[in-house]
Amino acid sequence: MSEALAATPAVPSADPCTGSSSLTSAGASRAAGLVEVMRRRKSAAPTPAEITEAQDSLERRIRAHLAKGRVQVTLTDNRYTMISVRRISKEKRFEVRLHHMFADADPVITRALARYIAENDADASRVLGDFIDANSDHVRGRGRRAPAQVIFTAGENYDLRQIYDEINARYFDNRIEAAITWGARTGRPRRRNSIKMGSYSVEDRLIRIHRSLDRAFVPRFFVAWIVFHEMLHQVHDIRVKNGRREFHSKEFLADEEQFADYDQARSWERQHLDALLTY
Ligand SMILES: [Zn+2]
Numbered sequence: 001m002s003e004a005l006a007a008t009p010a011v012p013s014a015d016p017c018t019g020s021s022s023l024t025s026a027g028a029s030r031a032a033g034l035v036e037v038m039r040r041r042k043s044a045a046p047t048p049a050e051i052t053e054a055q056d057s058l059e060r061r062i063r064a065h066l067a068k069g070r071v072q073v074t075l076t077d078n079r080y081t082m083i084s085v086r087r088i089s090k091e092k093r094f095e096v097r098l099h100h101m102f103a104d105a106d107p108v109i110t111r112a113l114a115r116y117i118a119e120n121d122a123d124a125s126r127v128l129g130d131f132i133d134a135n136s137d138h139v140r141g142r143g144r145r146a147p148a149q150v151i152f153t154a155g156e157n158y159d160l161r162q163i164y165d166e167i168n169a170r171y172f173d174n175r176i177e178a179a180i181t182w183g184a185r186t187g188r189p190r191r192r193n194s195i196k197m198g199s200y201s202v203e204d205r206l207i208r209i210h211r212s213l214d215r216a217f218v219p220r221f222f223v224a225w226i227v228f229h230e231m232l233h234q235v236h237d238i239r240v241k242n243g244r245r246e247f248h249s250k251e252f253l254a255d256e257e258q259f260a261d262y263d264q265a266r267s268w269e270r271q272h273l274d275a276l277l278t279y
Contacts, residue, residue: 038077038100051075054103061107062096065114069093075100079139080179080205082132084161085117085154094118101135116152122185125152151181151206155214163224164207167231171258176231180207182214192277198226200233207231212279217272225265229256 037050047055059073069092076097086095094117102109109131115124153161160180168176178200199208207230213223236252238245248256256262269276 038075054100058098058103058105058110061105061110062114062117065111066118069118071096071114071117073098075103078179080177081151081153081161082139083113083116083128083151083153085152086159086162087154099132099139101132101138105131120154120156151179153180153182155182155211157214157216157218158220158223160209160223160227163220163227164231167224167228171228172231172235176234178205178207178231178234180209180227180230183208183210185211186279189279191274192279195277195279197276198230200230202233202238205234210279212276215279217275219268221261222265222268225259225261228259232256 037048055073055075058075059071062071062073071094074095074097076099078097078099081097082099082101084097087093088095096113096117098113102113105113108127112121112124112127112131115121116128153159153164160182164176164178164180168174195210195212197210197213200206201208207227209223209226209230212218213226232252232255233247235255236249238247239249240246259265
């Protein structure tokens with residue numbers, strides 16, 4: 001959030017968060033054996049053969065639909081992030097982390113994965129979203145409940161996973177456990193009165209970043225600042241003060257200033273508010 005702007009309601013504000021959201025993340029399926037192996041596994045231990053085989057097999061099936069580029073698949077038992085793509089453009093390589101629900105995916109799904117990975121294809125996103133919804137009862141710690149939130153971390157310009165990982169290591173000792181995703185795409189660009197640049201759902205441990213920030217003119221430090229802010233929400237409980245929820249306590253704001261590019265981010269936001277709000 002940007003407190004200065006929000007404090008002057010007459011001015012259009014680009015408020016990154018309100019702290020509330022009804023989104024849910026979820027996903028998952030497959031042979032119980034593989035899941036068992038995955039859950040027993042210590043992270044430092046070498047990958048068991050069952051998992052390696054499942055990863056190799058999925059890699060081959062995705063590659064069959066890829067025109068070019070290499071893909072490397074890691075299966076996860078993650079509770080929050082179902083798909084995470086890292087593009088290593090120099091090497092024309094994609095590092096893809098997929099929930100194990102994808103291990104047995106049929107050709108329709110592997111083709112959608114390939115198109116999502118290589119082209120960020122919108123139709124492919126929808127197919128994958130439906131698949132995740134249909135398999136959400138296989139996600140650890142989640143029963144058959146609300147539909148899945150599709151997690152897409154790779155944007156046109158920025159990979160949120162990369163930014164999140166860097167910030168988590170640098171500021172939080174890797175202790176933040178949340179999913180992060182770009183928000184939904186919107187229609188034609190228009191001038192808005194406000195944009196919620198980011199949000200954090202406590203219930204779902206899900207950070208959502210507005211697509212408006214995934215544009216070439218937005219500097220990486222600014223995206224990182226918004227991500228940092230949302231991650232801070234996991235550290236600071238939302239308190240009730242004078243009968244109202246207080247999302248940004250004094251302590252929260254003090255911590256926020258610890259961000260290395262804090263001043264730069266605030267001043268960039270002031271200067272580019274119009275462009276940010278036109279999306
Ligand atoms: Zn906030």
